Amino acid sequence: MEIPVIRNLLEANEREANTLRTRFAQAGVLVLNLISSPGSGKTSLLERTLTDLKARYRMAVIEGDCMTDNDARRVAATGAAAVQINTDGGCHLNSAMVGQALAHLDLNALDILFVENVGNMVCPVEFDVGEDAKVAILSVTEGDDKPEKYPRLFQEAKAAVINKIDLLPYVDFDVAKASAQARALNATAAILQVSCRSGEGLDSWYAWLDAALAAKRKG
Amino acid sequence: MHEMSIAQSLLALVEQELQLRPGSRCTVIRVTHGALANLVPEAFELAVEALTIGGPMQGVRLELRLLPLRLKCRACGHEFEPEQKRLGPPLYPCPQCDEELGHTLVQGKELFLESLEIETD
Ligand SMILES: Nc1nc2c(ncn2[C@@H]2O[C@H](COP(=O)(O)OP(=O)(O)OP(=O)(O)O)[C@@H](O)[C@H]2O)c(=O)[nH]1
Ligand SMILES: [Mg+2]
Ligand SMILES: [Zn+2]
Numbered sequence: 001m002e003i004p005v006i007r008n009l010l011e012a013n014e015r016e017a018n019t020l021r022t023r024f025a026q027a028g029v030l031v032l033n034l035i036s037s038p039g040s041g042k043t044s045l046l047e048r049t050l051t052d053l054k055a056r057y058r059m060a061v062i063e064g065d066c067m068t069d070n071d072a073r074r075v076a077a078t079g080a081a082a083v084q085i086n087t088d089g090g091c092h093l094n095s096a097m098v099g100q101a102l103a104h105l106d107l108n109a110l111d112i113l114f115v116e117n118v119g120n121m122v123c124p125v126e127f128d129v130g131e132d133a134k135v136a137i138l139s140v141t142e143g144d145d146k147p148e149k150y151p152r153l154f155q156e157a158k159a160a161v162i163n164k165i166d167l168l169p170y171v172d173f174d175v176a177k178a179s180a181q182a183r184a185l186n187a188t189a190a191i192l193q194v195s196c197r198s199g200e201g202l203d204s205w206y207a208w209l210d211a212a213l214a215a216k217r218k219g
Numbered sequence: 220m221h222e223m224s225i226a227q228s229l230l231a232l233v234e235q236e237l238q239l240r241p242g243s244r245c246t247v248i249r250v251t252h253g254a255l256a257n258l259v260p261e262a263f264e265l266a267v268e269a270l271t272i273g274g275p276m277q278g279v280r281l282e283l284r285l286l287p288l289r290l291k292c293r294a295c296g297h298e299f300e301p302e303q304k305r306l307g308p309p310l311y312p313c314p315q316c317d318e319e320l321g322h323t324l325v326q327g328k329e330l331f332l333e334s335l336e337i338e339t340d
Contacts, residue, residue, distance in 0.1 A: 001336070001337055001338070001339070002334050002335070002336050003236070003240075003334060003335050003336075003337060004333070004334045005232070005236055005332050005333065005334055005335055006331060006332070006333060006334075007232050007331060007332045008330065008331045009225050009228050009229050009232070009250070009330045009331055009332060010225070010228065010330060011228075011232075012228055012231070013228070090224070091221055092221055092224075094224070122221070122257050123221035123257070125257070126221055126225075126256070126257060126330075127221070151255065152255045152257060152328070155255070155324065183320060184311065184319055184320055187293070187320050187321030
């Protein structure tokens with residue numbers, strides 16, 4: 001006998017994500033889910049941001065890492081609160097893990113909460129963790145066809161950060177091509193070019209954060 | 220990759236459905252997945268097999284139905300399914316008006332349990 005069911009396979013995750021979203025809204029904290037392939041510069045962007053904006057915002061980081069706490073230690077060295085989640089080889093963070101990490105943070109004492117997801121451009125996109133926005137990061141040492149290969153991420157991310165532009169003279173990454181692909185997938189996302197090494201372009205990322213937080217506060 | 224955690228959620232949902240029908244056994248699970256749901260069928264089948272082995276659902280058959288990507292053109296409102304073959308960027312021109320940018324997604328992110336085939340003693 002066939003019985004129709006129609007239930008979203010991610011419903012448990014989405015239910016918990018919505019609970020988190022309500023908590024984040026009540027505390028007025030902007031939550032950003034950083035997604036990229038391994039080594040694109042998520043932690044580097046956080047180190048820069050946490051240092052440069054220290055006087056402007058109260059910030060904390062939830063670090064998802066398969067095995068180590070290296071990134072959490074790098075983040076903690078800036079003075080910001082960092083909570084480590086070891087996924088034990090798992091390829092993404094989910095809303096239950098983020099909910100557990102929140103036990104170690106005082107949301108009311110925060111303006112921005114960054115979630116550094118596990119390095120991978122596929123699975124983290126499927127699992128809502130209650131964030132206001134996903135931020136995609138790609139670096140110029142990767143292929144410039146990343147948006148085309150991972151359309152779901154670039155379709156959903158509200159900002160696409162192209163990192164390591166200090167290396168552009170040495171690689172054949174075509175910024176115009178990558179930007180056009182990202183633009184084709186998402187007509188409104190911000191496309192930012194930065195170098196966490198030289199600091200070039202970080203102003204545009206900080207301006208984006210200012211605007212995102214202002215929009216959140218306005219409701 | 221994430222197929223294992225999706226398989227776990229799937230089997231939890233199936234168990235909930237079976238508890239509503241005491242004495243029943245599930246023989247087929249039908250799942251619908253959109254082209255952008257990033258589900259790799261082989262990995263998913265393997266995960267379900269691994270999670271059911273030795274239990275009451277051992278040998279359950281998985282039937283997957285793929286929903287193609289479907290977009291709505293920003294310029295003319297035409298709905299279309301882009302061809303799988305990519306011509307390189309820009310992506311997905313509208314077959315009716317050639318607009319390439321800003322289409323909205325109509326279908327492709329779905330990932331749901333559609334129906335079960337059950338036997339009752
Ligand atoms: N040249 C250059 N190197 C960079 C830049 N940003 C990051 N890197 C280097 O790239 C490497 C990886 O950076 P991370 O910040 O650890 O990258 P990640 O995305 O956090 O990596 P995972 O957490 O392992 O996924 C490090 O060696 C950084 O020093 C940049 O703008 N320019
Ligand atoms: Mg990192
Ligand atoms: Zn059109």
